[in-house]
Amino acid sequence: MALQCSAPRIPIRVTSKIQISHQQVRHATLLRRPKRPYTFTQLVTLSDGSTFTHRTTSPAPVYKSTKDTRNTALWNPSSQKLLNVEADEAGRLRAFRERFGRGWDAGAMNTRDQETGEVKEGQEESQPQEDNLMDLISGYGFDAEEKGEAKGVREGKERSGKRTGGER
Amino acid sequence: MAASKVPSRLLPFSQKQKFVCLRCQWTTRRSASTYTIETDLSEDVVPDSSLLTPQPDQDIVTAWDPVQRSRNRKRQLPPSRYKFRPPRYYRGPLHPHQPPSPSSPNSRLFVPGPFSLPRLQQTYTSTLAPDLLSLLYTHHPPGTLPGPTGQRLRGWDNTSPYHKNRPLRGPRGRAVLPLMKRPITFRNIPRLEKIVVHHVIRSSDNRDSSYLHVAGMILQAVTNVRATVCKARHSIANFKMTKDVTAMAVKAELKGEDMYCFLSKVVDVVMPRIKEYKGVSGGSGDGSGNLAFGLQPSAVGMFPEVEVNYDMYPPKMIPSVDVMVCTTATNDRDARVLLSSMGIPFHGKHAN
Numbered sequence: 001m002a003l004q005c006s007a008p009r010i011p012i013r014v015t016s017k018i019q020i021s022h023q024q025v026r027h028a029t030l031l032r033r034p035k036r037p038y039t040f041t042q043l044v045t046l047s048d049g050s051t052f053t054h055r056t057t058s059p060a061p062v063y064k065s066t067k068d069t070r071n072t073a074l075w076n077p078s079s080q081k082l083l084n085v086e087a088d089e090a091g092r093l094r095a096f097r098e099r100f101g102r103g104w105d106a107g108a109m110n111t112r113d114q115e116t117g118e119v120k121e122g123q124e125e126s127q128p129q130e131d132n133l134m135d136l137i138s139g140y141g142f143d144a145e146e147k148g149e150a151k152g153v154r155e156g157k158e159r160s161g162k163r164t165g166g167e168r
Numbered sequence: 169m170a171a172s173k174v175p176s177r178l179l180p181f182s183q184k185q186k187f188v189c190l191r192c193q194w195t196t197r198r199s200a201s202t203y204t205i206e207t208d209l210s211e212d213v214v215p216d217s218s219l220l221t222p223q224p225d226q227d228i229v230t231a232w233d234p235v236q237r238s239r240n241r242k243r244q245l246p247p248s249r250y251k252f253r254p255p256r257y258y259r260g261p262l263h264p265h266q267p268p269s270p271s272s273p274n275s276r277l278f279v280p281g282p283f284s285l286p287r288l289q290q291t292y293t294s295t296l297a298p299d300l301l302s303l304l305y306t307h308h309p310p311g312t313l314p315g316p317t318g319q320r321l322r323g324w325d326n327t328s329p330y331h332k333n334r335p336l337r338g339p340r341g342r343a344v345l346p347l348m349k350r351p352i353t354f355r356n357i358p359r360l361e362k363i364v365v366h367h368v369i370r371s372s373d374n375r376d377s378s379y380l381h382v383a384g385m386i387l388q389a390v391t392n393v394r395a396t397v398c399k400a401r402h403s404i405a406n407f408k409m410t411k412d413v414t415a416m417a418v419k420a421e422l423k424g425e426d427m428y429c430f431l432s433k434v435v436d437v438v439m440p441r442i443k444e445y446k447g448v449s450g451g452s453g454d455g456s457g458n459l460a461f462g463l464q465p466s467a468v469g470m471f472p473e474v475e476v477n478y479d480m481y482p483p484k485m486i487p488s489v490d491v492m493v494c495t496t497a498t499n500d501r502d503a504r505v506l507l508s509s510m511g512i513p514f515h516g517k518h519a520n
Contacts, residue, residue: 028257031267031276035394041284042472046436052287054429057389058473065437065472072440074447074513 047071286428288510296509297357304352304502320345347456347498358457358497358506363427365391366398366419367487371407382485383418389473390489391430393420418487433471434491435511438463441470447513453500455520459507460492 039055043062048070069075073082088094254274255265270277308314321336339345350356367383380397387395398417400409408414422430439445448461465486469478474486497503500520508514 028259030257031255033276034279036279037388037392037394039283039392044437044472053284054286054432055284055392055425056429056433056473057392058476060472060476063437063472067441068436069440069511074445075440075511 282425284425286425286432288428288432289425292359292428292510296506297359300506300509301352301354301357303505304358306351314351317349320348349498352502356496358495358502360427360431360506361423361494361496363422363430363494364419364492365422365430365489366417366492367489368417369415377415378482379485379487380415380418382481383487386468386474386481386487387418387420387489390433390468390471391420391422392426393422395420431493431510434463437472438467438470439512442467445513447515448507450504450514450516450518453503453519455500457497457499457503458492458494459500459503460490461512463489463491 037057039057040059040061041053042056042058042060043051043053045051045062045064046068047065050070071082073079073084076082086093252274254267254276256276258267259265267277268275270279272278273280306314321338322340323336324331324334326332352358365387367387369379369383384395384397387393395418397415398419399412400414400416401411403409403411409416442464443466448459452461453459465488468474468489469486474481493503493507495503495506497506501518504514504518
């Protein structure tokens with residue numbers, strides 16, 4: 001405190017006057033009106049029939065979409081209808097496979113055809129599906145490998161030493 | 169107030185005395201309030217006041233009848249006589265004719281709207297925001313404190329005597345500080361802030377301005393916002409770029425209603441129609457809650473507005489478009505949760 005008191009006071013000059021230049025300045029900023037495109041109200045009809053309106057520049061009053069989030073597998077991962085299942089009613093694709101390979105698939109196709117033919121109860125229905133899945137998981141790689149159709153990539157295979165586990 | 173503006177020499181003596189308060193008279197110390205006005209006023213100040221001007225004559229007062237005058241008028245006044253017209257130019261703060269504020273409908277800068285409450289915005293306020301809060305909320309039981317946060321600016325280990333009084337260092341490996349992580353409460357649920365849609369023109373197309381025009385038209389049609397042209401920020405002779413002259417990109421900034429309309433359009437209509445679409449890359453994002461994705465020219469052609477008159481645009485000039493979604497989330501993870509709740513699919517490894 002004593003040191004502060006003994007220190008010489010620096011006079012603070014307050015300049016509160018508004019600086020007005022004596023030269024004439026004729027700046028003028030043009031206030032441009034913002035450009036806005038004309039927008040219409042459009043009724044969007046999605047593929048499942050649901051509708052909503054939105055503002056758009058398109059003059060068409062109604063937009064009907066054939067492909068949108070309601071019928072795309074990426075947005076409906078659990079939908080069986082949208083899964084990419086091939087229609088093979090005449091059995092020609094199956095016949096082709098039986099003759100030229102992918103024998104594991106032919107069996108699965110057989111069981112699937114039977115399933116679709118007769119409706120079973122929930123408990124019984126889940127059982128063959130599980131079997132099929134287990135087949136896919138366990139049998140697929142080995143079967144194909146034995147036949148020489150697929151490269152062997154096993155779960156237990158050691159990775160190259162460059163990236164050690166547990167990094168990320 | 170009025171009395172204080174009148175020079176004291178015009179006032180009677182009794183009033184002059186009133187200015188000095190009793191306490192000041194007793195102490196005989198001159199304070200700022202006891203200065204007489206005459207001493208303060210310099211010669212430049214005109215002593216006359218408008219308050220001292222005499223009243224108008226009685227004849228003028230009786231003759232003044234604006235209602236009767238307007239009734240006597242045969243035809244209506246021209247609009248210029250009674251309508252306010254904002255100035256075309258802003259001539260600085262000291263000009264007497266000031267433009268009204270941009271929020272006033274009289275202003276030339278006024279943008280009306282919003283004209284609708286977009287579906288996505290309604291969904292956000294009614295459904296998404298509460299869901300996001302419950303997803304992102306971190307609960308600390310009363311009496312417990314959140315764990316210690318890591319240091320933002322790195323200190324110095326005092327291994328050397330020269331470390332004393334050194335300022336803290338920035339984060340390792342980058343120049344900018346990452347944003348602070350705030351706990352998510354009902355006040356700061358992540359929401360959309362703005363969307364910037366832009367198209368960078370290839371350097372080979374720079375000579376031909378038609379690419380610029382087509383890209384601008386398509387951007388305007390798609391976003392409902394007039395596109396602006398971005399000029400080069402640096403002069404680079406090798407690329408024949410001149411600063412502030414060469415056009416580099418076209419962009420449109422969307423906020424509010426347009427933003428929600430555009431995003432819902434992209435999600436509902438455009439993205440599902442892209443062939444073999446996996447979703448937005450999970451690694452996108454700048455680390456502070458802003459995600460970006462691109463749309464190929466084939467996808468841009470699938471917007472309903474472009475599709476309506478697709479033949480209008482030269483097929484090879486249809487631009488690919490970058491969409492930058494700015495959110496109020498402070499990290500990419502929250503922003504990704506927000507956008508995926510709005511329907512944008514993400515694929516691949518999620519960064520951050």
